[in-house]
Amino acid sequence: EYALRRYKILREMALKLHELRSAVEEAVKALLDFDLFFAVGRFAKDYFLNVPTLSEEYVGIGFINGRNLFLRELELKNKTKVIPVNYVVGDIPIQPPNTNKERIVVLSGANSGGKTTLLNLIAQIVILAQMGLPVPAEEVYMCPFDEIYLFSRSRGIMDAGAFEATLKNFAKVITSPKKKLVLVDELEAITEPGAAAKVIAGILELLYTNKNTCAIFISHLAEEVMKVVKVPIRVDGIEASGLDENLNLIVNRNPIYNYLARSTPELIVERLYHLSKGSEREVYEKLLEEFGGRKSK
Ligand SMILES: Nc1ncnc2c1ncn2[C@@H]1O[C@H](COP(=O)(O)OP(=O)(O)O)[C@@H](O)[C@H]1O
Ligand SMILES: [Mg+2]
Structure with missing residues (x-):
């Protein structure tokens, strides 16, 4: 008796839900589409995409x-x-x-x-x-x-x-x-x-x-x-x-x-020369000499 009632209720509910199935499927698809385009859109906005x-x-x-x-x-x-x-x-x-x-x-x-x-x-x-x-x-x-x-x-x-x-x-x-x-x-x-x-x-x-x-x-x-x-x-x-x-x-x-x-590699050497200290600086100074001496800075 109990099992039969349970079955009937479940069946009724399942039938009702079934009517909604395609609507829900569509909604999920719409949401996924929206999510994709929204993500692309936000990415496009942040990164100046066209x-x-x-x-x-x-x-x-x-x-x-x-x-x-x-x-x-x-x-x-x-x-x-x-x-x-x-x-x-x-x-x-x-x-x-x-x-x-x-x-x-x-x-x-x-x-x-x-x-x-x-x-x-x-x-x-x-x-x-x-x-x-x-x-x-x-x-x-x-x-x-x-x-x-x-x-x-x-x-x-x-x-x-x-x-x-x-x-x-x-x-x-x-x-x-x-x-x-x-x-x-x-x-x-x-x-x-x-x-x-x-x-x-x-x-x-x-x-x-x-x-x-x-x-x-x-x-x-x-x-x-x-x-x-x-x-x-x-x-x-x-x-x-x-x-x-x-x-x-x-x-x-x-x-x-x-x-x-x-x-213009000498510009990079010159930059490193000015940014360094001590013995490292001597390395860059030597390289700069090879390029014909250091520019005044
Ligand atoms: N269009 C740019 N706007 C701002 N910074 C840039 C641009 N192009 C390169 N850089 C900077 O210069 C650095 C060196 O660029 P990179 O392309 O490696 O130079 P190269 O290949 O000519 O030696 C990069 O790490 C980046 O920080
Ligand atoms: Mg490069």
């Missing part, structure tokens, strides 16, 4: 006022101040003066000038855009790339056998017929400078022959590379002009198009 313009009609990427996500993260913690940067590679709709739709560029310039930060920003923009998400720049034009490569020292290029392994990797990259973006940070670290410039020049020439390839090579050997390279590539430069009264690098974080910028 929806990029993607088109198959060109090969390249360019943006205005880009901010590296990790730098912006530090800025949100009040640990730094991000300088937004503009950059353009390829035949996209933004064509700044001194550019000519070049798809292959070498980025030269100051030590600690922001070259790696810019390269990583480009990777962030392309990856987020291709995931269908907004990207960390104000205005962005790009094509969807089938392949994206990023070579940097922090990813193991300095290991034993690095030269051989790296060349093997590049052979694969070069021979792939896909639409690709190749980002390379200081490849010269893999062998002696004279040879490195030749290797870089050769790789750039090979990449140039594929009309579907965009490449940005950060290098301190831009001058040497340009001397041997036989195809029209562009050199851009991030330039440092000195140290300010707080010994911070005075640097234009925006690359100057078609401009070779020096690495």
Whole structure:
């Protein structure tokens, strides 16, 4: 008797709940959707993200006022101040003066000038855009790339056998017929400078022959590379002009198009000299002498 009553009540309740089932399912789905978009929206607001313009009609990427996500993260913690940067590679709709739709560029310039930060920003923009998400720049034009490569020292290029392994990797990259973006940070670290410039020049020439390839090579050997390279590539430069009264690098974080910028390592040595004491200071003094003496500060 008791069991039967229990069964009836439960059945009645189950039937009533069943009527509500689809409404609840819809509500849960709506909430999850809302949560996702709300999270993306908040992230977009905090990190100044915007929806990029993607088109198959060109090969390249360019943006205005880009901010590296990790730098912006530090800025949100009040640990730094991000300088937004503009950059353009390829035949996209933004064509700044001194550019000519070049798809292959070498980025030269100051030590600690922001070259790696810019390269990583480009990777962030392309990856987020291709995931269908907004990207960390104000205005962005790009094509969807089938392949994206990023070579940097922090990813193991300095290991034993690095030269051989790296060349093997590049052979694969070069021979792939896909639409690709190749980002390379200081490849010269893999062998002696004279040879490195030749290797870089050769790789750039090979990449140039594929009309579907965009490449940005950060290098301190831009001058040497340009001397041997036989195809029209562009050199851009991030330039440092000195140290300010707080010994911070005075640097234009925006690359100057078609401009070779020096690495100015002496500025970093000078900065360390002024910031150090005792015997360490003597080390930097010695290095500064090698650069032709210390500047008055
Ligand atoms: N756009 C920027 N705005 C503010 N600070 C920056 C910017 N780009 C780089 N920096 C700062 O400069 C430092 C050195 O940058 P990095 O990209 O490593 O230089 P490089 O690769 O040219 O030696 C970074 O740690 C960062 O703090
Ligand atoms: Mg770097």
